[in-house]
Amino acid sequence: MQQIKKQNIRAILLISVFMSAVVFLSVIALYQIKSSTTEQVRENLQTLLLTIQEAHHILVEQRRFALESISENESVIKLTQDLIHDYQGDKPLVQSKYLTEFRQLLAPILENFGDQGFFIIAPDNISIASMRNSNLGTVNLIAQQNPELLARVFDKGEAVFIPPIRSDVPINNQKLQRISIDATMFIVSPIFDESLSVIAAIAIRINPMTYFSSVTTLGRVGETGETYAFDKSGTLLTESRFVEQLRKLSMLDYGENSIFNIQLKDPGGNLLKGFKPTLSYEQLPLTYMAQQATSGKSGVNTQGYRDYRGVNVIGAWIWDENFQFGVATEINTQEALQPYFKTRNTFIMVITITMILCLLMLKFLFRVQRQFQAKILQTNADLEVRVLKRTSDLEDAKEALSQVNQELAVLAITDGLTGLHNRRHFDNQFNLEWQRCLRDGKSIAIILFDIDYFKQYNDFYGHLMGDICLKNIGTLLMEANITKRPSDIIARYGGEEFIVMLSNTNHEYCQQAAQAICDNIRELGVPHERSESNNQNVVTVSVGYIVSNQLKGLRPNQLVARADKALYQAKSRGRNTVVEFFESDHANISNIHDRPSERK
Ligand SMILES: Nc1nc2c(ncn2[C@@H]2O[C@H](COP(=O)(O)OP(=O)(O)OP(=O)(O)O)[C@@H](O)[C@H]2O)c(=O)[nH]1
Structure with a gap:
């Protein structure tokens, strides 16, 4: 905005300087034209005046000569x-x-x-x-x-x-x-x-x-040029060219001639334009020319003065002392300087048109600028709206992405069938918790359990029903409220096998939890015609668990292996049972460092 304002001021200044230069040069040119026109008029008037005077002298001399020969x-x-x-x-x-x-x-x-x-x-x-x-x-x-x-x-x-x-x-x-x-x-x-x-x-x-008048009539140049003679009192001695005008102005009666009836007095204003003199005719002074001439001075005036009609004229005059009369030749300033006035009017017209064009150009420039500015503002506003919309879209997309990421994150750690955590997540969490408990000297419990005779189940009910069974067990485990701490976790460990990790827990709670799992699944009452566990004909699980606060020197999978050992014992004891791994049993399982790959 500030920049545009500066540009506008610069444009206005530039055009003002340009116009001033045009006006200045025009004034100089006009001044020179006026000077040369005036000079030319002056020369013409003087030449005309001298010619008239000479013609008059010749005429008089002729007559005088003729009269002398008569005398x-x-x-x-x-x-x-x-x-x-x-x-x-x-x-x-x-x-x-x-x-x-x-x-x-x-x-x-x-x-x-x-x-x-x-x-x-x-x-x-x-x-x-x-x-x-x-x-x-x-x-x-x-x-x-x-x-x-x-x-x-x-x-x-x-x-x-x-x-x-x-x-x-x-x-x-x-x-x-x-x-x-x-x-x-x-x-x-x-x-x-x-x-x-x-x-x-x-x-x-x-x-x-x-x-006499015939000679001076020769000096009537142009439309308004007049040559006339006058005596010492400023009285007109020749016929005026403007008799009709003088009659209309009531300066002459109809039928009356201007010779002797008009005195060269300055009315003070242009009578032809309706000027009414304030002084009486007798009180009026002689015209500038008549004053000069009757006091014996010949001269020229190109500045302009009023003639006996009050019209502004340019004139030259001469006083003939010998004949005791003056002759003046005058022409309206307007006509005499017509070339100058025409040129001046043309200049004024050209300057005015140039000025108007400049102003129109300036106006057009400002309008284009305003439109451009408005367009920029509109574009900016549109852009802002688009940016806001895009930002909001991005926010939405980001939110959606974050939601998807969250979902993905959940999916990444979730078992697709049961909804429990998957094994990878369990391993990660178990390792982290292991480090924490190791550092804090806290205990960790692992409960590992697996569905009894599930192969038979699948074989009898079909794999799809096997999936439903797994899903039902998963739901039960999620609702069983087994995990108490945020770090506790239940996961599907593989196939028909599940695992629970409880940190900072004791034997009693772990035993209760393991037993609850075993009981709850059985009590779920999922029919299993082919189950051979303890005369049950419902789905049951065998559970092995271990609680250890001696983590030092152990690896996490060794703890799982021990739980698995206990699970193995539960299977051996007829299934649908819970077995804890004790260190005293260690002898039996002393060779176990990792989870056995094959339990059966
Ligand atoms: N429907 C279904 N079956 C599975 C899934 N994962 C593993 N199984 C089956 O589970 C059965 C496990 O069989 P076994 O390892 O012999 O164990 P078992 O038949 O349960 O016998 P015991 O564990 O000794 O009681 C196999 O037949 C697998 O096909 C699963 O995701 N869905």
Whole structure:
């Protein structure tokens, strides 16, 4: 169990290290991808911005060049001088024939460039010629809204570009549909007289939609990329790409254009996602980009900042001191870093799948381990049960064996027919007891007896009946209570012969026992028609016995031989009798050392 726990902890640690390494390497890879993507976006934005600026410069230069050649036209100079003369006179400008001539002169040029009108501005900033009579004799709107730039025309004799200013008239678009655009912009060039003095300025009204927004529109890259111009106050000077969004956000009215109507303010959150600014529109600060640009700083931001919709963007911007407006190009961070985000999402997905797979693997491993463990426990339990059963079987077998052994042991020492001890056991016990009595100086008695005329019995009754007779005598002897001590023994000594050994006994008891044996067998009354003993017609026995406490110098079989001698005498005396062997009789049997092999 402890081992398995350690293995599990090791597996968890290994997988944790593996996953940490994967995450660590992924983070490094992602960081590098993000850096290179950001760097690429930065370069693209800057390139785009410079391209737009260059395109704008080229455009303005072209127009300025064109306007300069118009202003240097002799007819234009002459007409301007005449107009100024009329303007300085009492004659109303509207009635001046030079005004009509001017309009006729410039109309085809304006039409050619798609311009919306012109002004001839006197040095006192009064419009002395225009396509519309209502402007005549009024302070020119360029002088009203951007006097510094106009001053450069009169003071320095420069041709200048006037970025979008509020128009005094709506401007027709190319389809000549009147729309509520109230922005206009100009190229203004000085008109010199022969002495190279600036006598007036000629301003061509350019449609910002055509000549400015069209340039910045080129900077609309991707789905969210936008390039736009703005003035010193952070007000949008070009058409926004997101007019529809701004209208939905109620930042613009329907039909209203974004030029001059949107200030680049940071709402503090993504308006498209429902963010509601806490400050009023006036209190909101300019966007990060607008703050930087309007303070004259050009730059790039790839960290991300909120645009005027509150959307997080990456952007580059430039402030054109000459033209007094800024241009910014921005793109949603989400789109700009799309390759990075896609890669990041793929990484996250791969890492998540790897993690899930690792966890599943771990879970599977633990489950297999648990199953394996359960199997081992089950096997152990089965094994234990089997061992217990086997042990119990073995115990049973052992017990049975011991019982069989006991039975065998009993059988080994028992005479099969009579149930008495057999001769081998008698000999063993007799020898042991002999040694003990010899050592202790105790007496040993041997009673030896044999059935009289048993041959005749067998012959007359049959051998089977002879066996039954022997069996009955055996049973009687076992029940006769002859042996008193544990060491005493009765045995079938051979054929129809029985023997009793009594230790530590005396003559009297031995005599009684021998007599009892003789009497009891006779009284058993087993019929014996052919018996010739003392006129008995029942089975009888002849008994010889000896009691000796002088065992020293004797051998056990010599004692048996002496008992047998006495038995022999009993046979001689007519059978069915008991004879004790006395040492006094020894003379008669002095030659007896062993049991006689033949008694008859
Ligand atoms: N049925 C039977 N007979 C046995 C058995 N063992 C010995 N005998 C018989 O016992 C008889 C012994 O005969 P003998 O030795 O002549 O002795 P006896 O006929 O008894 O004569 P005495 O001893 O002199 O009285 C033999 O016929 C043996 O066959 C036995 O186990 N069963």
